[in-house]
Amino acid sequence: MITPDRASRRRNLGNICSGLVTLVVILALVPWFAACSTGPSRVRVPDGVALVVDDWSLSSDELNDQLRQIAANEPFLEILAQPNSPISARVYREGSDEFAPDFVVAFLNERLSYRLISVELTRRGLEVTDADRRRALELLGQRWSPKGPGTNNPKGFDIPAEDAVRLASNVLAGFGSYRDVLVEGEAATLVLQEALVGPELADRVQALFNQLEAQGDLEVSCVRHILAKAGDASNDPRAPAPSDAEFETARAEAERVAARLAASEDFAVVAREVSDDAASAERGGDLGCEPRGTYQQEFDATVWSLAPGQVSGPVRSTFGYHIIEVTGRRTRTFDEVEPELKTLALGQMTAPLFEWLDLAKRKAVIGVAAQFGEWDEALLAIVPPGERRKAPSVSLAPLTTPEPSRDGMTVPGSQPGTTETTGQAPN
Numbered sequence: 001m002i003t004p005d006r007a008s009r010r011r012n013l014g015n016i017c018s019g020l021v022t023l024v025v026i027l028a029l030v031p032w033f034a035a036c037s038t039g040p041s042r043v044r045v046p047d048g049v050a051l052v053v054d055d056w057s058l059s060s061d062e063l064n065d066q067l068r069q070i071a072a073n074e075p076f077l078e079i080l081a082q083p084n085s086p087i088s089a090r091v092y093r094e095g096s097d098e099f100a101p102d103f104v105v106a107f108l109n110e111r112l113s114y115r116l117i118s119v120e121l122t123r124r125g126l127e128v129t130d131a132d133r134r135r136a137l138e139l140l141g142q143r144w145s146p147k148g149p150g151t152n153n154p155k156g157f158d159i160p161a162e163d164a165v166r167l168a169s170n171v172l173a174g175f176g177s178y179r180d181v182l183v184e185g186e187a188a189t190l191v192l193q194e195a196l197v198g199p200e201l202a203d204r205v206q207a208l209f210n211q212l213e214a215q216g217d218l219e220v221s222c223v224r225h226i227l228a229k230a231g232d233a234s235n236d237p238r239a240p241a242p243s244d245a246e247f248e249t250a251r252a253e254a255e256r257v258a259a260r261l262a263a264s265e266d267f268a269v270v271a272r273e274v275s276d277d278a279a280s281a282e283r284g285g286d287l288g289c290e291p292r293g294t295y296q297q298e299f300d301a302t303v304w305s306l307a308p309g310q311v312s313g314p315v316r317s318t319f320g321y322h323i324i325e326v327t328g329r330r331t332r333t334f335d336e337v338e339p340e341l342k343t344l345a346l347g348q349m350t351a352p353l354f355e356w357l358d359l360a361k362r363k364a365v366i367g368v369a370a371q372f373g374e375w376d377e378a379l380l381a382i383v384p385p386g387e388r389r390k391a392p393s394v395s396l397a398p399l400t401t402p403e404p405s406r407d408g409m410t411v412p413g414s415q416p417g418t419t420e421t422t423g424q425a426p427n
Helices: 011-017 060-071 074-081 101-124 130-144 161-172 177-197 200-215 244-262 267-274 297-305 334-347 351-363
Strands: 049-053 056-059 219-229 286-291 315-317 320-331 366-368 374-376 381-383 409-411 420-422
Touching: 049 060, 049 101, 056 060, 056 101, 060 101, 060 177, 074 161, 101 177, 101 351, 101 381, 130 161, 130 177, 130 334, 161 177, 177 200, 177 334, 177 351, 200 334, 219 244, 219 267, 219 297, 244 267, 244 320, 297 315, 297 320, 366 374
Parallel strands: none
Antiparallel strands: 049 056, 049 366, 219 286, 219 320, 315 320, 374 381, 409 420
């Protein structure tokens, strides 16, 4: 689904999210560096093996196969190409069809961390559930969304959970065996982090809920809409904005939609038939139930001015005109927001995971085939062959939320299954 703007989301909940720096961990990031290096360790790696971690190994064939899967995944490469991409690894050497060393070691560091986490879950008798995998999909989708992490959602993200899962699933469909590696690894990371945090997590979640309740931020409006898009409106900042004439054409179409609804045609049926927000159109225009400040300014103001059951006239956004209906309004319960607040709380409590991973790497026997990289005991990371520098800080799937910004927005757009973003809303 493509949802309306989330850049100007409500300020008070934004204050909760402003301290969210890291949601889970950039698995390839070394948390602390030694003052001086003792140099890379030398562990014999058998022929045909790329990585050894204690009694486990990753074959060179599997490594190369999964690197090729990533390099051939067009939706994933589009994420890499975004100006605000959360992933900065270059896939190939410049002017070459060889994989870039940073790209290779980012993958190897990720696999190393996933392996150590998996072993620890087994030792603790913990299992990854389908619910954990869905949480991982949601976080990947949020991270890979065109807008990236946002400001005022209780999770600090811009797009609803269903849309994030859909986006992640669409990207992951371009992988082969790496899909399961990635989802299972991220889900396992969440499970271990929760275990490491312990009872403090419940206290933090309750405190966040109390804050939301005190601020009156638990009320949500349930909304559906029909979009008449103006021309080729796109979130691509390089694309020209729709012309006045195209906006007028969109307005005329929205007025025709409004007339059909006034004649008692079913909203969901009309949405499926004519809405240019293809993803939400599949659900009869349903955008779900969201708090105040979720949408672009004019869209949001209209939502909160309507009584349940009311339908608006044409409402302009940067993508065209919308007909909006509020289908209900209610106050969310603790059980409803607990998963979101738990995610936020974990993002504020990453130190135990970093510390554990640091210690686990020190204890493990780790070896890397020389053609792929070197294990540096001082940096606690795999580095490119022959390089003496700080460890790579890129992950292929970082579940990480940088310091939130307020300079973007998401509005109903033109591409099904994604969230479009655009610049600052007009006053």
